[in-house]
Amino acid sequence: MTLNRRRFLKTTAGTLLAAPALVNGALADGHGPIKFVSILDQSGGLDIYGKPMVDATKMAIDEMNEGGGLLGRQIDLKVYDPQSSIQFYTQFATQATAGDRADVVHAGITSASREAIRPTFSRYNTLYFYNVLYEGGVCDINNFCTGSTPAQTVEKLVPYAMNKWGKKVYIVAADYNYGQITAQWVQKYVRDNGGDPVETEFFPLDVTNFGPTIKKIQSSGADMVMSALVGGAHISFYRQYAAAGMNKSVPVASTTFGVGNEHKLISAEEGDGMICAYSYFEEIDSPANADFVARFKARMGADAPALNELAARSYEGAYLWAEAVKAAGTTDRMPVIEALRSGLGIDGPSGRVEIEPKTNHALQNVYLAELKDQSFNIVESYESQPPADTLMVCDLVADPNQSVFKFENGLKAAGIDI
């Protein structure tokens, strides 16, 4: 269509006249379905994490819809697959906010993806949940980080493993912000417990040959290895480590092993004896969890993936949001944020999860477990752990107008001694 002056005036006038109706329409949209958008990698190197998360999110939303929805409205779940590419994350984040006008977005697996999309949600005033364990430090009124952080997990894992295996610790980690910052937390906790972080090495996500590193671990005289490796390619480390016969002499503890169901991908003899700490394990012995696992398996059938913190927390994250919507009586962003920050909590499969209002992180239970025959035996549990790492640097009660990642330049820059 050619645009001449007359037609331009006509359409512009028409739009202007219709504008109030559009606005009314948007407001009256309170009766349509609620829009819940999820952006999680279901292909590419990060799919080992994303797929169970999507399955668990779908289960939560389906359960809510079967129970009559929220505020009498159905929930419309839209799932995007950014294919382990940051570029697609930013694209889908814009689509979710500006295009779909989502009421809430649950998104992101790696910290790199979270930092790529968090500003978009702040700018467009779209409520954002990040349901993955991470290095801590996000201080954003608009962003609820429900996963566990190092002060909750690594702080328990390091002394437990050091008591068991020895004080010299070799750290291997993925080479992006999660691995870099988590390695600093590990160094800090190793030193706090009188140990020696002998060496720290970082690996790009596509490295599959760990031979030289395994030799270095042998010659370093380390007593144990702490791994914060991420993604499908890095599973090779555990296999090659076992193939060199190292897993018996210098055992491995990890801040990431198992949340991609790696323990099902490597054999029992390769994995036995590893120690991990998360806020959820499929093996948690409680009626609520038994019920959750049974429902998930019934729903997924024979293809059901193992459940881990990422999947369980995606499920619980959806319920935390739903609880806040019920309490607020609306899906509008600010009332929901206020409801979440009023000490709101739910009882999920991992136990009690509550939002901590200074940080928008979660008070949660933490479990320490040892791998045996491809399943985790829980050896310790800790109730209602605060996100102490983020609490050191963030107080959204005192200053709610913040949207920053405090550990962006490492822990030292944030004033934490490592």
Added chain:
Amino acid sequence: MDLFFSLALQILYGIANLALISLGLAIVFGMMRVINLAHGEFIMLGGYTVVVATNNGVNLWFAMLILAPLVVGLIGLIVERCLIQWLYGRMIDTLLATWGLSLLFIGIITSIFGASTSTVVSPPLGTVTIGEYTSSGYELFLIFVVIVLLALVYLTLKFTSLGLVARATMQNSDMSACLGISTSKIYMVTFSLGAAVSGLAGGLLAPITGVLPNIGVIYIAKAFITVISGGSAILAGTTSASVLLGGVNGIMSYITGPTFGEVALLFTAIILLRLMPTGITGRFFRKSQ
């Protein structure tokens, strides 16, 4: 001293690994000037062959050494007949077609096996102890396999009539055709053999790296750099480039860590190609062509 030997073994393994993942691509590129962007997926298919076979109770050694090259060789044959044979001499079109093929393979395998596979094949050999250091026995075995493989390729090219015909086709395909050699048949056999070697590589690597539908992406870049740096002579090129790049990578990885190990590998390749645009064998070992 123990450390030195154990490290030397490790570097040798790095070199063997590079040669193993590159050889299939080198055979196809050296013979036919076809750049097969689906090379990584041939390796991946070899890995899946082993996973499926062992899950169905097939002996692991048989699956790795016989089944994987056989299955992937057959796939290579089909691909050559249906796709590649129409594209000889059209470099860009071949690139595009094989890239599409690689996406297709990834898609098919993902939809059949899911994006992550539960492979529980363990490396089938124990450990080797050198002083206070332990190395994987399987890595030693892989080094041995690569040496045998290179020797086989050498003997085939040098002493069999197939090798003679293949070398003739490689040097001047028009003249060979005039002399009554069916170059199209030679190309078909070569492509299948290249695919079979890639399949063997995938099968052998499956127990130590695991198998994912998109694992080929990890291999293709390195295989490419090795082959291009090596130049067009199949054996001398692959071997010399693997020794150089694998050696640099192994030593730098040990000294500084894997990130700089990779950087050093790429840096060496860039410098090398700047000085020798046709690869190592474009300047040295010219007779080996």
